[in-house]
Amino acid sequence: MIRCESVTYVYQRGTPVETTALADVSLEIRSGEIVGIIGATGSGKSTLVQHFNGLLRPTRGRVYLDDVDIHAREVDRRRLRQQIGLLFQYPEHQLFEETVSADVAFGPRNLGVAGQELDRRVRGALERVGLDPDRFGPRSPFALSNGEMRRVAIAGILAMEPRMLILDEPTAGLDPLSRQEILDHIRRLHDERGLTIVLVSHSMDAVARLCRRLIVMDRGRVVADGAARSVFADPARLAALGLGLPQVTLCAQRLRERGLPVRPDVLTVEEGRAAILEAVAVRARGAS
Amino acid sequence: MELLRSFAFGQYVPVESPVHRLDPRTKILAALALVAGTFAIGTFAGLAVLTVFLAAAIAAGRIAPGYVVRGLRPVFWLLAIAVALQVLFGEGGGHPVFRRGPLVVTRENLLLGAFYGYRVVLLVVATTLMMFTTSPVELTDGMERLLRPFRRAGVPAHELALMMTIALRFIPTLLEETEKIMKAQMARGAEFSQGSLVRRARALVPLLVPLFVGAFRRADALALAMEARCYRGGEHRTRMRQLEMRRADYVALAVVAVAIAVALGPPAAWHAP
Known part of the structure; x- marks a missing residue:
């Protein structure tokens, strides 16, 4: 659905502080996927997702939505931004209306939605x-x-x-309960309403819980793109990029180092529990 | 969507140069003297002398000439309008070179327009040069130091300097925040650059409300952080960076004085052309 072709983006071009935020990034996000983008601070994650809804225009390269170049003259920017919902970091800083309903209505109203339909959308959201x-x-x-x-x-x-929801660090600065709730709502939006989700985060636990596929960024480049399990199977490489492992994966790998044959590629607490119980059972059988 | 790019005026250019190394007080005094000087000068020859001096100072400060020109952009329209007013509606009499209806353009007014306009250019260049070569922190340190003798007369030197430091410190932060909120609202279908003037003004509400809320939040946090570190105003505060006038500073001030004296020329020429 979204396809980037050798996207390069340079900030402050032509000044002494010119910086390349994205270097030759090519990737594709298909309809119905739930993808995590991880990387250290300054690796270009946020810059990358701002290309998905056309807020930033690539210095070089192209971005396509359903095979249409989003910067082509005939593309309606509002329609593009309606289809690709982007939520910035600390989005509560963008609230401005007098009531919650009026604030939620701001987006659809800009799209020309009014009357009962507007009311229905606000309540539903x-x-x-x-x-x-x-x-x-x-x-x-x-x-x-x-x-x-x-x-x-x-x-x-x-x-x-x-159709697609991009969330930039949706759980940053929240307490554990709120974090859990937000992630649950995101998962339900994907499972029940079929939204394509892109989750930008440096919380490995959040992406491990939700995402099948992970894109790893480092200094403006995509350095890994594949199944979450295979990405987390290489902790040494992640550490070199300034990234860690989800707590439960780390726990499983530590247990393994100490001689308990736990599967090293668990991603969620439930998987971890099952893997540890299994390993304990295997060892008990071996001992008897 | 890069607001910061168009903000060259008054931006510090962090390079190593003899001008950068001067004491901030030297640069503030020199800029003040040059501003006063340009107003006192009455001849094109005088302006030419200052032009040469400023060009040399720009070269010594290792500032790219393009940057200086960019620094002039914010005042360009002001300048154009002032010159046009002088040329079109200046004093009557003199030698007309162009006439259409009630508009008479005289040679005298053209010369005066050019003279006044150029004077403003030199004025802006002199002050931007100071801003380019002095970091905001140095600048406020220097101001505080220069204002200290007036404390007895009730000038709150330290508080003024602190306010300026904070204001300067938050310009980039607020610009960044503006850009972020603009983008966030654009992601919700807002448009800031289209429609009638009324529509555009109304489109600013979703930008300004969050911006103000954010500024107050930051002010609260900053006040708390300062109190947590026992800030109680300027009394008995020691400084980490001690300002020190060196020989280079006195030489620089002398050079500025000489340049202005030469530009002023003999008192006989103290009249506008």
Whole structure:
């Protein structure tokens, strides 16, 4: 659905502080996928996703949505941004309206949605992030907790009914419970509503929990692109890139180093539990 | 979508040069003297002398000439309008070179327009050169030091310097924040560069509200961080960077004084052409 062809992006071109943020990046994100983009701070993750909805224009290279160049003259930018929903880091900083409902309505209203349809979309979007429209709708967004504000911001994008949702560090700065809730809502948007999801993060636990496929970035380049399991199977390489492992994967690999034959490629706590129980059972059988 | 690019005016250019190494007080005093000088000069010859001096200072400061020209861009329209007003509506009399209806362009007014316009250019170049070669921190240190004698007269030197440091420090932060919020609202279908003037003004609300909320949040955090480090104003504060006037500073000030004196010329020529 989205395809980047040798995308290069240079910040502050022609000044002494010129920096290449993306260097020759080619990749494809297919409809219905749930993809994680990981990389150390400054590796170009955020710059890359801003190319997906045309906020940044590549210095060299092209970006295609369904095989149409998104910077072609006839492409309507609003329609592009309706289809590719992008949520920035700390999205609660973009709230501005007097009520939660009005803020969520901002996006669809810009697209020309009005009346009952607008109302339906606002209520639907709030419900999908677990906020009761009757209780939260009339309140001021500035009177909510951080986690609630962030969910309002996500609803603001969902109300535009995009096909693809890009989230840049959606759990940064939240407490563990809010983090868990946000990730659960994201997973449900993918599982139940078929949204294509791109999750930008340096929380290995978050991407391990949600994403099948991982794209690893380092200093503006894609250095790995493949199944999450195979990416996490090479901890030495990740460490060299300034990245770690999900807690549970790390736990499994440490147990293995100490002689318990646990599968090293577990990604979730449930998998980890099963793998450890199995390893213990195998060892018990061997001992008897 | 790069707001920072168009912001060359007053930006520090971090390179090594003899001008960069001068004490900030030297550069502030020199810039003030040059500003006063350009206003006092009444001849094209005088302006030419200052032009040569400034060109030499730019070269010594290792600033690319393109950067200086870019620094002039923000004042370009102001300049163009001022010159046009002088040329079109200046004093009557003199030698007309062009006439259409009530508009009379005289040679005298053309010369005066060019003279005043060029004077403003030199003024801006002199001050941008100071900004290019002095980091904001040095600049405020120098200001605080220069204002210190006036403290007895009730000038809050330290507080002024602190306010300036904070303001300068937050310009790039706020620009970055503006860019981020603009992009976030654009991702929600907002348009900032299309439509009528009224529409564009209304489109600013989703940008300005979050920007102000953010600025207050930052102000709170900064005040808290300063108090956590026992900040209680300027009394009894020692400084990490001690300012020191060296021989190069006195030489530089002398050179500036000589250049201005030469540019002023003998008192007989103290009249506009």
